[in-house]
Amino acid sequence: MIKNKANSRLDFRVNKNIAKSKRSQEEIVGFVLIVVLVTIIALIFLAISIRKAPETSQSSEVEAFMQSAMKYSTDCYSSAEARYDLKDLIKACYESRKCLDGREACRALNSTVSGMLDNSWKPGADNPVKAYRFKIYNIKTNKTIINMRNGNCIGNIAGTPILIPTDIRAELEICS
Numbered sequence: 001m002i003k004n005k006a007n008s009r010l011d012f013r014v015n016k017n018i019a020k021s022k023r024s025q026e027e028i029v030g031f032v033l034i035v036v037l038v039t040i041i042a043l044i045f046l047a048i049s050i051r052k053a054p055e056t057s058q059s060s061e062v063e064a065f066m067q068s069a070m071k072y073s074t075d076c077y078s079s080a081e082a083r084y085d086l087k088d089l090i091k092a093c094y095e096s097r098k099c100l101d102g103r104e105a106c107r108a109l110n111s112t113v114s115g116m117l118d119n120s121w122k123p124g125a126d127n128p129v130k131a132y133r134f135k136i137y138n139i140k141t142n143k144t145i146i147n148m149r150n151g152n153c154i155g156n157i158a159g160t161p162i163l164i165p166t167d168i169r170a171e172l173e174i175c176s
Helices: 002-051 060-070 086-094 105-121
Strands: 056-058 073-077 083-085 131-138 144-150 157-164 168-175
Touching (some): 060 086, 060 157, 060 168, 073 086, 073 105, 083 086, 086 144, 086 157, 086 168, 105 144
Parallel strands (some): 056 157
Antiparallel strands (some): 073 083, 131 144, 157 168
C-alpha cells in the first residue's frame, strides 16, 4: 500500500504539471492570436493611408505657365492678319468656329496645347515631371472641350485653374 501512496502522490504532481502546461499553452496561443489580429489591423490602416488620392496643391510655376499660355499666338488665323491667341482659340473651339485655312478650331487647339505641354513639361519616368492632365470645360454646362493626359500620375500634384471669360475653365495638373 505504501507504494500506492507514493504513486498516487507522483500521479497528483504529474497531473498538476500537465494542467499547468496546458494552461500555459492556451495562454501562448491566445497571445499569438492577439498579435496576429493587431498586425492585420495595422496592415489594413497602412493600406488605406497609402491609397489616399494625392491632393492638388497650388503652384506659382503652373499658374505662370497657364497665364503665359493663354497669350500664346497659335497657328490658327481669325483673319488674314490676325492670329488667335490660345484664350481666343479656346472660345472659338467652344463656339465650333473654324480657322481661316478651314481647320476646325478644336483641331488647332488640340495640336497647339499638346505641343505646348509636351515641350514645356516633358513628362517621363526619368524626368522631374512624371505626368500632366489638362482639361478645359464649361463650368455651367460641364461640357468638356479638351481633356488631355500624358503619363501616369502617382506622386505629388501641383495645379491651378484659370477662368476664361464666358464661363470656361482651364485646369492644368502637373504630377511629380
